[in-house]
Amino acid sequence: MSNCSTSSKPCCQQTQLQTEKSVRSVTRPRTDIHETESAYVIQADMPGVDESSAQVSFEKNVLTISGEPQFNAPEGFESVYHESSARYFERSFRLNEQVNPQELKATVSRGVLTVVIPKAEELRRVQIPIQAG
Amino acid sequence: MLNAFAYSKPNRALGTFQRLQDELNASLVEFRNGLMATQGSPSLNVWQKEGVYLIRLELAGVEEDSVKLETFKNELKISGERQLNHTGTDQTGIEVIKSERHSGAIERQLQFPFHIDSSKTHASLKNGILEIHLSPVAELGPTQIRIEGQKPVEDSAAKSN
Numbered sequence: 019m020s021n022c023s024t025s026s027k028p029c030c031q032q033t034q035l036q037t038e039k040s041v042r043s044v045t046r047p048r049t050d051i052h053e054t055e056s057a058y059v060i061q062a063d064m065p066g067v068d069e070s071s072a073q074v075s076f077e078k079n080v081l082t083i084s085g086e087p088q089f090n091a092p093e094g095f096e097s098v099y100h101e102s103s104a105r106y107f108e109r110s111f112r113l114n115e116q117v118n119p120q121e122l123k124a125t126v127s128r129g130v131l132t133v134v135i136p137k138a139e140e141l142r143r144v145q146i147p148i149q150a151g
Numbered sequence: 152m153l154n155a156f157a158y159s160k161p162n163r164a165l166g167t168f169q170r171l172q173d174e175l176n177a178s179l180v181e182f183r184n185g186l187m188a189t190q191g192s193p194s195l196n197v198w199q200k201e202g203v204y205l206i207r208l209e210l211a212g213v214e215e216d217s218v219k220l221e222t223f224k225n226e227l228k229i230s231g232e233r234q235l236n237h238t239g240t241d242q243t244g245i246e247v248i249k250s251e252r253h254s255g256a257i258e259r260q261l262q263f264p265f266h267i268d269s270s271k272t273h274a275s276l277k278n279g280i281l282e283i284h285l286s287p288v289a290e291l292g293p294t295q296i297r298i299e300g301q302k303p304v305e306d307s308a309a310k311s312n
Binding site for chain 1: 174177178180181183184185187188189194195196197198199200201204205207209210211212213214235245246247248249250251252253276278279280
């Protein structure tokens with residue numbers, strides 16, 4: 019698995035084009051990736067994003083996560099001080115191995131998006147029993 | 152016609168330059184926010200309406216029980232701790248491929264130009280956003296203290312009328 023944004027793969031070019039077209043700044047969510055025996059787990063910080071505003075898509079071995087949290091203050095409130103503007107989170111990951119998109123699981127909890135990518139059976143580690151010779 | 156042509160070019164170039172400058176500014180702000188967040192200082196925004204202040208702080212993955220809010224005079228202190236839990240899978244054989252998310256202590260202190268009324272301050276944590284509503288202590292105007300034996304102010308005002 020490689021991070022798409024560090025390579026010059028076609029998926030990144032596509033992302034940049036989309037950004038320019040819609041003229042909004044894209045925030046790359048800070049992400050942890052872990053590997054277990056049976057799956058890869060991606061966890062991305064996307065504060066303010068819930069299950070209705072998060073999107074996970076998978077195409078040609080590129081996993082794209084995105085989300086747009088509600089930013090505006092309630093009616094009548096005026097900005098006094100701001101450090102961050104309206105956010106649009108997006109990040110793409112290229113997966114090296116064959117993955118069945120039907121088996122991907124995505125959940126959002128407390129503004130953290132978690133995607134579990136199960137490994138294919140043939141890629142899982144197998145313990146081979148050793149017999150006395 | 153010539154003028155329109157002659158002026159359109161530099162304007163377009165300026166527009167491009169402005170766009171580049173905006174993108175550079177946005178990326179620098181983003182970089183600063185990211186750096187602050189990794190130092191345990193999440194970014195926040197403040198809004199105001201008729202004396203009520205609304206503060207929103209980005210606290211993704213933080214539970215309610217691990218956040219503490221304190222007010223003292225004109226200061227608001229938000230502190231807490233973020234612990235990363237790698238849920239959603241069996242925990243066996245976890246190997247880190249990428250680790251960018253901050254864990255550990257979080258702290259921000261805000262100073263307001265008024266004393267905070269803690270009884271009117273309330274907060275909620277939803278979808279990783281901490282939302283705080285706070286109000287200033289009601290302004291106390293000048294008050295007159297009556298000396299013992301002195302007639303009430305209302306009476307003297309009525310007499311003069």
